[in-house]
Amino acid sequence: MAFFAYKARNSSGELLTGVMEGADSNAVADQLMAGGITPVDISVTTQTVTGAGASGLGWWARLLEKKVTPMDVQLFSRQLYTLLKAGVPIMRGLAGLQESAISPAFGRVIKDIRESLDAGRELSAAMARHPTIFTPFYLSMVRVGEMTGRLDEVFLRLFDHLEFDRDMRARVKSATRYPSFVVFAMLGAMVVVNMFVIPQFEKVFASFHAELPLMTRILIGTSRFTVAYWPMLALLGVGGFFGWRAWLGTADGRYQWDRSKLRIPVAGKIILKGTMARFARSFALSSSSGVPIVQALTVVAQTVDNTYLSSRVEQMRDGVERGESILRTSVAANVFTPVVLQMIAVGEESGSLDDLMDEIAEMYEREVDYELKTLSSQIEPILIVFLGAMVLVLALGVFLPVWDLGRAAMH
The missing domain is CATH 1.20.81.30 (Type II secretion system (T2SS), domain F)
Known part of the structure; x- marks a missing residue:
C-alpha cells in the first residue's frame, strides 16, 4: 500500500493535514469519512506516517523537539493497562492519552495508532508502523495479548519489563562508569606516551650507545609505527567501526554476535x-x-x-x-x-x-x-590485572634502560 497526504476538515470546519496509508485515494477517503472527517485533497506522497506527524513543524522545531523516550513508552503501557482494566474502550482511551501526552512527538504517534485502528488494523500492526519506538519484543507481546484477549495483563507485564530493563541499564551504567573512565583514561595515556613521550626517551636511549632491553625495543618500535602511520590507523578504526555495523546488519553476523555475547566474561x-x-x-x-x-x-x-x-x-x-x-x-x-x-x-x-x-x-x-x-566487584579484578599489565610494560620499557645505565655507572 502507498502513503497519501491529505487535507480535510472536521465537523467544526478546522483544516486537518496528515499522511495515511491506503490501497488508493478512494480507500483513504473512506477511512477519513468513517472518522467523521471530510476530505478536501488527497495526493500520493513519499513521506511516511512517522515523519508526517512532524510535517507541520519547521526544520528547526523538528531538530529541537524532544524525541520519544523509553520512559514515554513505559508510562504509555501503564496507562493503557489501567484504562483497559477499567473497561474503557481502547479508542476512547487512546484519545485521552493523545490529549494528555506530555511529549508532542509521542502524541502524534498515538494519533497515528488511532487512525490505523480506525482503518481496521490490529493494535500490533498499528504499533509496528513505528519500529523506532516499539521494539520487536513489545510488538510480539502485544500480539500475544491480542491472540489471548488479555491485552490489559500484557501491558502490565510490558510495564514491569520496561521498568526492570530500565533499572538494569541504569545499574549497569553505574557499575561500569568508573571502570570505563579508568580504561579510557589509560588508553588515552598510552596514546600520549606513544606519540610524545617515548620519542623523547628514544633520543636519550640513543646516547647510551648500548643494546636496549627487548621490552624497550618493542615500545620504541610501537611508537615509531604509531607516529608514522597514525592517519592510517585512525582511518582503519573508522572503517572497522562501520564495517562492524554493516556485518551486524546481516543475518549471519547478527547470529554470530548474539552467540558470542553469551560467552563474554561477567x-x-x-x-x-x-x-x-x-x-x-x-x-x-x-x-x-x-x-x-x-x-x-x-x-x-x-x-x-x-x-x-x-x-x-x-x-x-x-x-x-x-x-x-x-x-x-x-x-x-x-x-x-x-x-x-x-x-x-x-x-x-x-x-x-x-x-x-x-x-x-x-x-x-x-x-x-x-x-x-555484584557487577562492580566482578569487574574490579579484571580491571586491576589489565591496568597492572599495562603499567608493567611501560615501567619495564621506559625505566629498565635507565636502571641499567645507573647500575653500570656505579660499577
Whole structure:
C-alpha cells in the first residue's frame, strides 16, 4: 500500500493535514469519512506516517523537539493497562492519552495508532508502523495479548519489563562508569606516551650507545609505527567501526554476535539470564491464556531479542511439532540450567507448566538482580590485572634502560 497526504476538515470546519496509508485515494477517503472527517485533497506522497506527524513543524522545531523516550513508552503501557482494566474502550482511551501526552512527538504517534485502528488494523500492526519506538519484543507481546484477549495483563507485564530493563541499564551504567573512565583514561595515556613521550626517551636511549632491553625495543618500535602511520590507523578504526555495523546488519553476523555475547566474561551470563527470564514470562503468559504450545513457542521466539537464543526456541518448537516433550526439547536446546530443567519436568508432569515458568522467570530475575549488585566487584579484578599489565610494560620499557645505565655507572 502507498502513503497519501491529505487535507480535510472536521465537523467544526478546522483544516486537518496528515499522511495515511491506503490501497488508493478512494480507500483513504473512506477511512477519513468513517472518522467523521471530510476530505478536501488527497495526493500520493513519499513521506511516511512517522515523519508526517512532524510535517507541520519547521526544520528547526523538528531538530529541537524532544524525541520519544523509553520512559514515554513505559508510562504509555501503564496507562493503557489501567484504562483497559477499567473497561474503557481502547479508542476512547487512546484519545485521552493523545490529549494528555506530555511529549508532542509521542502524541502524534498515538494519533497515528488511532487512525490505523480506525482503518481496521490490529493494535500490533498499528504499533509496528513505528519500529523506532516499539521494539520487536513489545510488538510480539502485544500480539500475544491480542491472540489471548488479555491485552490489559500484557501491558502490565510490558510495564514491569520496561521498568526492570530500565533499572538494569541504569545499574549497569553505574557499575561500569568508573571502570570505563579508568580504561579510557589509560588508553588515552598510552596514546600520549606513544606519540610524545617515548620519542623523547628514544633520543636519550640513543646516547647510551648500548643494546636496549627487548621490552624497550618493542615500545620504541610501537611508537615509531604509531607516529608514522597514525592517519592510517585512525582511518582503519573508522572503517572497522562501520564495517562492524554493516556485518551486524546481516543475518549471519547478527547470529554470530548474539552467540558470542553469551560467552563474554561477567556480561554474558547477565545477558543469558535476562533473556531467559523474558522467554519464561512470555511462555507462561501464552500458555496460561490457552494458546497451543507450538503457536506459543512461535510467538515467544519473536520476543527473545537474541537471534541465537531465538533459534534455540524455534528448535524447541520444531521438536514439539514432531511429538517430543517440552523437557526433551529443552535439554536439546542446551540453554537451560539443570535446576530449570528439573522445574520444567515437574511442571510438564503435573500440568502446571505455566506456573512453573513464572517461577523460572522470577528465579532468573533474582539472579540477574544479584549479578548486577555484584557487577562492580566482578569487574574490579579484571580491571586491576589489565591496568597492572599495562603499567608493567611501560615501567619495564621506559625505566629498565635507565636502571641499567645507573647500575653500570656505579660499577
